[in-house]
Amino acid sequence: MIQEIQIYNTLTRKKEVFTPLVPGKVGLYVCGPTVYGPPHLGHARSAITFDLIFRFLKQIGYKVRYVRNITDVGHLVADADEGEDKIEQQAKLDELEPMEVVQIYTNLFHKAMDMLNVESPSIEPHASGHIIEQIEEVKKILDSGYGYESNGSVYFDVEKFASENEYGKLSGRKIEDLISNTRVLDGQIEKHSGLDFAIWKKAQPEHIMRWPSPWSDGFPGWHIECTAMSTKYLGETFDIHGGGMDLTFPHHEAEMAQAQAAHGKPAVRYWMHNNMITLNGQKMGKSLGNAISLEQFFSGNHPLLEKSYSPMTIRFFMLQAHYRSTLDFSNEALQASEKGLERLMNAVAKIESLPVSDSSTLNIAELTANCYAAMSDDMNSPIAIASLFEGVKFINSISDGKSTITSEDRDALKSLFHAFVFDIFGLNAEDQNESGSNEVLNEVVDLLMKLRTEAKANKDWATSDKIRNELAAIGFEIKDGKEGVSWELKK
C-alpha cells in the first residue's frame, strides 16, 4: 500500500521523494506549543497540518511515531538573556505557580485539539520532564568543543561551528549577514558573540523555575529541548521535523547546529514548515496581539467575528489551503468553508442509500487515484478536496437520477470518501448543536411542525407561515423536503 510521496524539504527548497530511514516506518517530530497562553488559530494550523501528515502517512501504510513536545520552560521574555522565564512572568501576573500555568494552558490546548479532532501524537514530552536529557546534550556539545561556559551559563559557539560546518542553510542566511545584523544587547558580555545562544542558562536569584546542573542552578536554553527529546524518542537521526515557518530561524537553525555538534551528524532528513495564518494580511500571532483564540472562534465571542465557527469549519478551512501558503482569515472565507463542508458531509451521508445500476457514469478508480496523487504531492489537500467535490457532484447527480453507479463502484466510492473525509482529513459529523440533546425541546418543536403540517394541509397559510416565521426568528431553520419536514437550530 505504501506509495511514493513527495514532500517539500525546507533545507533544499524543493520537493523530494520521501524515503524513510527505516522502510515502512516514519519518525516525525513537531514543535508544539509554549503553554503560557490560550491556544489560537495559529496553533491550530500547525497542529492540523501535521495531523494531516500523520494521518496520511498512516493511511498509506506507514507506522509512524509522532512526537510533539510541550514547551514549558526556558523561554526568555525580554530582549536580553537576563529576562525572566516567560512562564514565570505569566505566573506572577496570575499569581499562580508556574506549573499551574503550564497545566491550565496544556489542558486548554488539549481540549481545543480534541474539538478539532486532532489526534494525539504518539508521545507528547514536556521540556520540564527532560532536564536531565538536556543537560546531557549540553555536555556533549561542550565535549565536542562547540560550547563554552561563561559565568554559570553555557553558550553555543556559532561562529566556530559556522567555520567548520554549514550554518544558516535552513533559513537561507549567511553568517556574515547575521554578524552584521545582530543587535547588541545588554547582558551579552557573557557571550563571545551576539550570535551565540544559550544552551544552559544560570537562573537569577528570583527565578523560580530552576534545576541543578554541573554549571549552575538554572534552566535549559530554548533550542536544546527539541534536540534532547527528538534524540531520546526518535534517535540521533530521524525522518521529518516540522513546525511553523516562524521557527526556522533561529530555533530550527540552532537545533540543526546543536545536533550536528552533539552527535557529529545531521539529525533531520526532511524539514517541513507550515505557513502562517494572516489577519488583514498580517500574521496572526500572540506577540502582535491580534491572535483570536480557538475558544473565541468556537463561541463567536470576539469583535472581529460575525458568528461562531465550529471546530470542523476551522479544520476544513485550513485543509482547503495548502499548508505552505499563508491563509487569510475572514468571516466570508470561513462562512464559505462552513457551507462547503456541509455540502460535502451531506453527500457522504447519502452514498450508502444511492440506487445502483448496471453501469457507472464516473470512473471511481480514477477519482481515487487523483485524490491519492494530490496528497502524495506534498500533501496537497486542496486538490484532493477539489476531487472529492467532483465526487459530491456525482453523488447528487445519482440521487437526482441523472447519473448511475454500480454496486461495486458505490462501495468503492464509500471507501474513498470515508478514507479521505474521516480518516485522512479528520472531519467528523458535527453534533446537531445542543438541541440534539434536549429531548423536551425536540418534542416541542416537533409538535409545532406537526401543527404547521396540519395547517398546510388545510391550506391555512397564515398559520403555517406564522409558525415557520416565528421559529425562524428564534433561530430555527425549517426545511421542507420531499420526504417531510425537518428542522435545525442554527446558532
Added chain:
RNA sequence: GGUCGGUUGGCCGAGUGGUUAGGCAGCGGUCUGCAAAACCGUGUACGGCGGUUCGAAUCCGCCACUGACCUCCA
C-alpha cells in the same frame, strides 16, 4: 537595511508553458401554496512594463505593492 516569499475572477484558494481546479457568493433553473433549505446549470481571472517562445498567467528582466524572518512566536 539584509534574506526569502507573495500579487489569480465579487471573496477564499489550487495550479501551470498550449487543455474546466475547487469552495462560497451572484445569476438562471428544479422543487414549493409562497418561501427557505436542498439539488442542477452557469463564470473565463491570473499586479504593471518589457523580453524569450509558434504560444506565458506560468520562464527571464525591471518596476509597483505587500508579507515573513532577522527578538519570543505555530
